[in-house]
Amino acid sequence: xxxxxxxxxxxTFGISSLVLFLVIVGFSAFHYGSHPPSAKVYVDPxxxxxxxxxxxxxxxxxxGKDWDYEVVFVASAFYYNPxxxxxxxxxxxxxxxxxxxxxxxxxxxxxxxxxILEPGYxxxxxxxxxxxxxxxxxxxxYCGIGHSSMTxxxxxxx
Ligand code: CUA
Numbered sequence: 416x417x418x419x420x421x422x423x424x425x426x427t428f429g430i431s432s433l434v435l436f437l438v439i440v441g442f443s444a445f446h447y448g449s450h451p452p453s454a455k456v457y458v459d460p461x462x463x464x465x466x467x468x469x470x471x472x473x474x475x476x477x478x479g480k481d482w483d484y485e486v487v488f489v490a491s492a493f494y495y496n497p498x499x500x501x502x503x504x505x506x507x508x509x510x511x512x513x514x515x516x517x518x519x520x521x522x523x524x525x526x527x528x529x530x531i532l533e534p535g536y537x538x539x540x541x542x543x544x545x546x547x548x549x550x551x552x553x554x555x556x557y558c559g560i561g562h563s564s565m566t567x568x569x570x571x572x573x
Contacts, residue, residue, distance in 0.1 A: 456536070456537040457535055457536060457537075458513050458535065458536065458537050459535070460513070460514065460515055460516070460534040460535050463489055463513055463514075463515045464489070464515075468485065468487045468511060469487060469489050469513060471487065472487045472488060472489050472496045472497050473486070473487060473497050473500065474486050474500050474501065474502060475487065480509075481507065481541070482506075482507040482508060482509040482541055483506040483507050483508065484502055484506055484507075484508045484509070485508075485509045485511055486500055486502070486508055486509065486510050486511065487511050487512070488510065488511070488512035488513075488521065488567070489512070489513060489514075489515060490512060490513070490514040490515070490519040490521065490532050490554070490565075491514060491515040491516050491519075492516050492517060492519075492558055492559050492561060492565075493554070493558065493559065493560075493561025493562060493564060493565040494561075494565060494567075495521075495552060495565070495566070495567035497567065498567050498568070499567060499568040499570065500567070500568070500569055500570065501570040501571075501572055502544055502569070502570070502571060502572070503571075503572060503573075504544060504545070504546075504547045504571050504572060504573045505543070505544070505545060506543070506544060507541065507542070507543045507544075508541070508542060508543070508544055509539060509540070509541045510528060510530070510538075510539065510540045510541075510542075511537060511538075511539050512530060512532050512537070512538050512539075513532055513534075513536065513537050513538065514532040514533065514534050515534070516534060517534065517558050517559070518531065518532065518533050518534070518556050518558065519531075519532045519554050519556055519558050519565065520532070520553070520554045520555035520556035521538065521552065521554070521555075522552070522553055522554075522555040523550050523551070523552045523553075523569055524550055524551045524552075524553065525548070525550050526542065526544075526550055526569075527542065528540055528542055528552075528569075529555075531556060532556075544569075544571045546571065547571050547572060547573050548570075548571055549568060549569070549570050549571075550568070550569040550570075550571070551566055551568060551569075552566060552567040552568060552569055553565065553566050554566070
């Protein structure tokens, strides 16, 4: 009788803990997501080169948006496409980036541009470039043998 009671108690406790655990996990997943916070849209990493806007990497002037330029980057081991970009001083720029293979970083030295690029997701960052100069874009997520040489260059010109 006693043993049976204990078993029942533990069973109830076990199930309650499991339910609580699932609720917490579900809640967290719902709120924070399992993808990077800067990433919004899903893109098939196998078909990145065919899918807009990634079929056309580079700087694109846009009209009627909250930003003046859209800069499209495709990352893969161990380089960024394009390897260099140029935008006019004072313009508002939307960076749109993804990766074709593993996780890469996208940090721009001397600016607040810092994204994580995860295969399957589109990462975006909008900023106004208000200081002329050359800014090194570098990968800050270890991605393999060529990680430390994975760079691009942002040129802000007057
Ligand atoms: Cu790409 Cu490290």
